[in-house]
Amino acid sequence: MDETARELKNFEFTPIGYMKEKQNGKRTNGPISDDDDGIPMRKTRKMSLEDSFNSTRMFNDESQLEETLPRVEKENTNVDKRNLMQELSENAVTSNPLREQQEKLHKLNSENYNLRLKCNSLLKFLNNVTDQGELRKSLGLLDEIQEWKQKFEKLQDANKQLQLSLKAHQESIPSDTKEELERLKERYSKLEEDTKAKVEQNQIKIDMLKSDLNNLNVTLTMKDNDLEEKERKIQRLKSQLEEFDHRGSASLLELERSLDLKNNVIKRLEENLAKLEKLAKDKDNDILEFKRIIKRKDDELSKQSDSQVRYTEQEKAIREKTEEIRRLTERNRALDETINRMNVEHNQLERKIADIQHLKDELEDQKKELALTRTKLKEAEQLSARFQSQIIENTTKNSERTSQRVKEKELEIDNLRDQLQRLRQSHETLLQKAKADNNYELDKMEREILLLKEELKVTEESHQRELETWKSKCDSLNRENERMVHQEVGSIASMKKNLDEKLSEIERLNKLLEQLRFEKSELTEKAIQLQNSKDRYKEELKKVVTKFDHLSKEYVKLRERNETGTDGESSRSLKEKYNTMKQRLLDELKVLQQENLDLERKLMESKGNNLDNATTNGRSNTTSQDRIDYYKLKYHTEVKQNDDLRTMNEYLNRVLRAISQHVRLDLMKIRNEFNTELPTYLAHRNLRAFQRPKFKTIALFVQACVRMKQTALRHRWDQQRIRYLQRKMALEDDRFSW
CATH class of the missing domain: 1.20.5 (Single alpha-helices involved in coiled-coils or other helix-helix interfaces)
Incomplete structure (x- = not known):
């Protein structure tokens, strides 16, 4: 085996070329000897596979590294593979992963922006659509804008009050800020309690109104069911009446008796129907009134919901204000501590000044004493002069005594002069020390005053910036309100159009109801006419029966006569009269049956129209609900897709950072390991065992x-x-x- 093949076996192929296989001498199963020369194994540095270039498990796929690292083919002219950096710098075709990643990021950002626009448009549409598929009525928008303006003015007033309170805080004692903070906290708690109480009261009112509405709906359904039952009874009676009409003349007497009973029942039912119609009218009026109340309450609820949103925003602003007040209180507390410390130092200085004043008073007293001693000295000098003159004049025995006294006085004068000198020196030293301490304290206080002034200036600037930010927020809110006003003008027009359509539909239904009531009254009149005609027919029938009995008797007599052979022509004439009367009665019965059938047909058509209207309304509600479900699903899918793109973007960023970090580390390792000598033993003898994946x-x-x-x-x-x-x-x- 030649040297080149043996060296190549000690390398591992990587996407950028070959690298040395890391060996661990302690993990071999036996001594490794050279195959050719018997050269002992050279000691190599112990390194783990995790530290090598092959340790990037996440990115050792060739398809991933082709885009980020240069590729060096195996068939290079440099056979010994000792100078790979030259080939890497000269022949490698490198890519630009950062530029590609920037392009991908730009594409993802544009897609995210488009998806965000779609989501916002869907959100706006869904926020403006109710569960019945109708646009929300935002009639209270102008009132809301006015309220926002009033709130903005209130905020400006509060801002001015805060500025005034800040100036007062700068000029007054720090207890004012604490009182102001407590007052603001109490005001915030009161406002919060008031809003909670109002919300609870409104919720109670809404629940009461909903319960009343449910009760009214229940009563209305009950009345409707009663009306339907009465109508079914009337229909059944009419059908029975038709059946009785279709029967023969043999059961006419029974029909008349049953008609009497049914007419009484019909009268009672009509009275009940009139009462029920009156109740239905009253209930319709009550329902319309309650609908107006519910509409008003819905508007109030929408306003309250908007006010709740505004309340949350105000609560957020108040929370920010409280946070700012807390920071200001902490700053005020720090300022209070500094002021207290300065007050303590000031008190100490005042005490020192009092001590100095006391020393000055003592100096004045001592000066007075010195003046007294000076006067005494002058008197003593005068006395001494007088005594000397007396000594000169009187050279008597008292001269020794006076001289002794003069000496004593001179000694006393010297002592007093020494004491005065010492007192002057001590007082001068005390004055100098007090002046130095006072100057030092004054300089210290001046420096602290300058620092406090600078801090006050910084706080004023920060407050000014915050005020500017609040003003900008208020301006943005105003612009947003104006935009919403312009946006909602079209929706208000469409809502007005829908409202007009609904009103026209209600008017049409009212007209239809009036028409049905008119038809019902006509039917009742016709029923009364039928009853009268039936009574008349009954009387005629009685007359006909009596005539029939009379004619039957005459017929019997005529038959008897015919049997005897007399009066044939008179019997034939009577028979013809009987047949004509019977035909006339049958024709009238057919006419009455036809009228009953027409009335039934009209009633069924009116019921069919009502059912068609109900089905069309139900179908429109289902279509609007389907449309809402469709847009909700579309919105949720867009949101999920946006989240997936965001996670993919984050993952790609992490992968790029990890790739760049691993590439830098591996390049550093290659530079450090490039000039190390090659091992003389085979690489496959000391490979680490295959690591099994963990259960996790x-x-x-x-x-x-x-x-x-x-x-x-x-x-x-x-x-x-x-x-x-x-x-x-x-x-x-x-x-x-x-």
Whole structure:
């Protein structure tokens, strides 16, 4: 085996070329000897596979490294592979991963922006659509704008008050800020309690109104059921009446008796029906009134919901203000501490000044004493002069005594002069020391005053900046309100149009109701006419029966006569009269039956029209609900897709950072290991054993697969639902387009 092949076996192929295999001499199973020359094994540095270039487990796939690292083919002219950096710098075709990543990021940002626009448009549409598919009525928007203006003015007033309180805080004692803070806290707690109480009261009112509405709906349904039952009874009676009419003349007497009973029942039912119609009118009026009340309450609720949103924003602003007040209180506390410290120092200085004043007073006293001593000295000098003159004049025995006294006085004068000198020196030293201490304290206080002034200036600037930010926020809110006003003008017009359509529909239904009531009154009149005609027919029938009895008797007599052979022509004439009367009665019965059938047909047509209107309204509600479900599903899918893109973007950024870090580390290791000598033994003898994957990694992989399957199933179900709703809406649009 030649030297080159043996050296190549000690290398490992990597995407940028060959590198030395890391060996660990302690893990070999036996002594390694050279095959050719018997050269002992050279000691090599112990290194772990984790520290080598092959340790990047996450990125050792060749497809991933082709885009980020230069590729050096195996068939290079440099056979010994000792100078790979030259080939890397000369022949390698490098890519630009940062530029590609920037392009991907730009593309993802543009997609995120488009998706955000779609999500915002869907959110606006869904926020402006109710559960019944109608646009929300934002009639109280102008009032809301006025309230916002008032709140802005209140905020400006509060801002001015805060500025005034800040100036007062700068000029007054720090207890004012604490009182102001407590007052603001009390005001905030009171406002919070008031809003909570108002919300609870409004909720109680809403619940009461809902319960009243439910009770009214229940009573209305009960009355409707009663009306339907009465109508069914009337229909059944009419059908029975038709059946009785269809029967023969043999059961006419029984029919008349049953008609009497049924007429009484019909009268009672009509009275009950009139009462029920009156009650229905009253209930319709009550329902309309309650609808108006509910509409007003809905508007109030919408306003309250908007006020709740504004309240949350105000609460957030108040929370920020409280945070700012807390910071100001901490700063004020620090300032209070500095002021207290300065007050203590000031008190100490005042005490020192008092001590100095006391020393000055003592000096004044001592000066007075010195003046007294000076006067005494002058008197003593005068006395001494007088004594000297007396000595000169009187050379008597008292001269020794006076001289002794003069000496004593001179000694006393010297002592007093020494004491005065000492006192002067001590007082001068005390004055100098007090002046130095006073100057030092004054300089210290001046420096602290300058620092406090600078801190005050900084706080004023910060407050000014915060005020500017609040002003900008208020301006942005005003602009947003104006934009919302312009945006809602079209929605208000469409809502007015819908309201006009609903009102026209209500008017049409009222007209239809009036028409049905008129038809009902006509039917009742016809029923009365039928009853009168039946009574008349009854009387005529009685007359006919009596005539029939009379004629039958005459017929019997005539038959007897015919049997005797007399009066044939008179019997034939009577028979013809009987047949004509019978035919006339049958014709009138047919006319009455036809009128009953026409009335039944009209009643069934009116009921069919009501059912058609109900079905169309139900269909419109279902279509609007389907449209809402469709847009909600679309919105949720867009949000999920946006989240997936965000996570992919974050993952790609992390991967790029990890790749760049590993590439830098591996290049540094290659530079450090490039000039090391090659080992003389084979590489495959000391390879690390294959590392089995841990249970944790397998479990995480299985969990990720299960989650991916679940998300895929949910996505597929959502897509199927979206397609179904889309087809359904298209079919509904096609049905109503003509």
